[in-house]
Each structure stands twice: as C-alpha cells, then as structure tokens.
Amino acid sequence: MHVGHWFGNVLNMVRLQDEHEAFYFIADWHMLTTHYDRTAELPGFVRELVLDLLAAGIDPNRATLYRQSDVPEVAELTLLLGMITPLGWLERVPTYKERLRDLSERESASYGLLGYPLLQTVDIVIVKGELVPVGEDQVPHLELAREIVRRFNRLYGEVLVEPQALLSPSPLVPGSDGRKMSKSFDNAIWVRDDEEAIRARVRSFITDPKKIRRGDPGRPEICPIFALHRLFSEDILAWTEENCRSGALGCVECKGNLADRIVEYFRPFRERRAELEANPGIADEVLAAGRARVRPIVEDTMKAVRDAMRFA
Ligand code: SF4
CATH class of the missing domain: 3.40.50.620 (HUPs)
Known part of the structure; x- marks a missing residue:
C-alpha cells in the first residue's frame, strides 16, 4: 500500500x-x-x-x-x-x-x-x-x-x-518521477516504510527543473513535492508556496519539511501495524x-x- x-x-x-x-x-x-x-x-x-x-x-x-x-x-x-x-x-x-x-x-x-x-x-x-x-x-x-x-x-x-x-x-498523487504514483513505476512512498526509507524516497523526487538552487524562483504548481505538501502539510502550505515562488525556500529544505510530516502522519499506522504483527x-x-x-x-x-x- x-x-x-x-x-x-x-x-x-x-x-x-x-x-x-x-x-x-x-x-x-x-x-x-x-x-x-x-x-x-x-x-x-x-x-x-x-x-x-x-x-x-x-x-x-x-x-x-x-x-x-x-x-x-x-x-x-x-x-x-x-x-x-x-x-x-x-x-x-x-x-x-x-x-x-x-x-x-x-x-x-x-x-x-x-x-x-x-x-x-x-x-x-x-x-x-x-x-x-x-x-x-x-x-x-x-x-x-x-x-x-x-x-x-x-x-x-x-x-x-x-x-x-x-x-x-x-x-x-504523483510519484518521485512526477508520474502517477504506482508500484510499476517504482516511484512510490510506501505507508509501511520506516523513517529512513521515507526520507530517502522524498529526497529522490524531481522538482521544478528551473529551480536549481535556493534563490531561484520556483513553480509549486508543477512540482510533485508541492502536490504532496497539499496532502500532508496544511500547517505550512501557504508559507511553502510563497517562499518557493520568491526563491527564499530551497528544495532541500522543502523536501525535509515534507518528509518530517509524512513520517509523523504515518506513525500511528506503523504502531498499530506492529501490534497486529504480534498476532x-x-x-x-x-x-x-x-x-x-x-x-x-x-x-x-x-x-x-x-x-x-x-x-x-
Ligand atoms: S521549493 Fe519545494 S515546492 Fe518549490 S520547487 Fe522546490 S521542492 Fe518544489
């Protein structure tokens, strides 16, 4: 899943x-x-x-x-x-x-x-x-x-x-290559992934190709990372959009923010699943x-x- x-x-x-x-x-x-x-x-x-x-x-x-x-x-x-x-x-x-x-x-x-x-x-x-x-x-x-x-x-x-x-x-929900997230494309974040695997996968995502470094203005509307922020990051969504566009936010930091939220979002799921594994x-x-x-x-x-x- x-x-x-x-x-x-x-x-x-x-x-x-x-x-x-x-x-x-x-x-x-x-x-x-x-x-x-x-x-x-x-x-x-x-x-x-x-x-x-x-x-x-x-x-x-x-x-x-x-x-x-x-x-x-x-x-x-x-x-x-x-x-x-x-x-x-x-x-x-x-x-x-x-x-x-x-x-x-x-x-x-x-x-x-x-x-x-x-x-x-x-x-x-x-x-x-x-x-x-x-x-x-x-x-x-x-x-x-x-x-x-x-x-x-x-x-x-x-x-x-x-x-x-x-x-x-x-x-x-886009995957790491920007296409629809799918097992067959090997571009997915798995809900059962541990923290390190989630962080590694998020780091591998493509972003706006015109935004090379912090300072370059970005286009969140074409960025798969921002599409995932819409699902996980209500608390910083407006801030992310504004700072991506202005260039103040770099993609490395932006991906780190997203990974933090995905890890926390699925923590209760992982704990319940570990309990089920015991039976x-x-x-x-x-x-x-x-x-x-x-x-x-x-x-x-x-x-x-x-x-x-x-x-x-
Ligand atoms: S700052 Fe974030 S939303 Fe903007 S292009 Fe980089 S990863 Fe995408």
Missing part, C-alpha cells in the same frame, strides 16, 4: 464503512494480470495487505473483508458475462490503452489484462453492489459494468443489480469470517443467474 492508494482508496474505505454496508475484498486474482509469474509471493502479499487495511482503520466487524479467490463463483460469473461482452467494449477502456502503452513488452498484454474490467464488474455484481466508490479515472470502468449488467438483464431478465458510481475524493493468525481469521459472511449473498446471486440462463 503506497501513499497514492492511501489517499485514493483507503481513506474512502474507512469513511464508507460507517455510512454503508461495505464489502471490501483482496483482489488476488486481479494481481495475476501483472504478477502471473510470481504466485509464490501472493499468500504473503495478501496477508500484508489485510494487516495494512486493519491498521489503516478497516474494522472487520463493520465491513466485510474477504479474498476474491475464496469466492470461486467469481470465475464462473466472469465466464458467463464474458460471453455477452463485446470485445470493443473492453478495448475502449482508457486504462487498458494506458497499460498497453506502459508495458515494456507488448506480449505481456494478456487476455486477463483486457478482461480486467469484466472481472471488476463481477466483483461488484456478485455481492449485489449498489454503490461503488470511484475516482474520476475509474468512471469508465463503472460505466462498462453498468452496460454489461443492462445487457445481461435485457437478455435474461432483471437479475443483476445495476451499480451506481459514488464519486469519492481521489486526489492526484500471526489475525489475517486468516478476518478472511475466514469475511468469506462466511459473503457466501450466502454470492450463492443467492449465482442461483438467480443460473436459473435465468437455464443452467439450473
């Missing part, structure tokens, strides 16, 4: 568990779209993510937290909906085109990568999801999900719930409870789907 996930997803998840009946899942099958050759790492990764979410404030008594692969019906429904999903609908999804551009080897673009939004559709409809928290960039995925649901319901009857977007704050069985317990809670809903959805398609 990196800082981009934290501000784009996790804070919304923590808030929404108090406002709705929330279902969250660990998307371990989705991870195969990029990690299909590293499945040995998956169990550890799933466990770490569960601990991250618990430490961030997800309460398994209020929200249902389960693992995608614990619900094999997800694969069955993906196959069934895949039969009624035109290829063109998947090919036009903007994130698919972006991923194709970013992949270093074209042959890495798999059937699974193209089908990623279809799998997402199933993740939503199999638990009868009504509202889906999305940032602006994910709206096309949800539109696709709605189109697939409408098509299914037209063909087989009103069976699936058509989900609605719940537009949620999703600030743009090695907790991740499995939470996932088992989530699986039991989600099972009757999934079985109900699949019975209705199989009946409607005459597979009963």
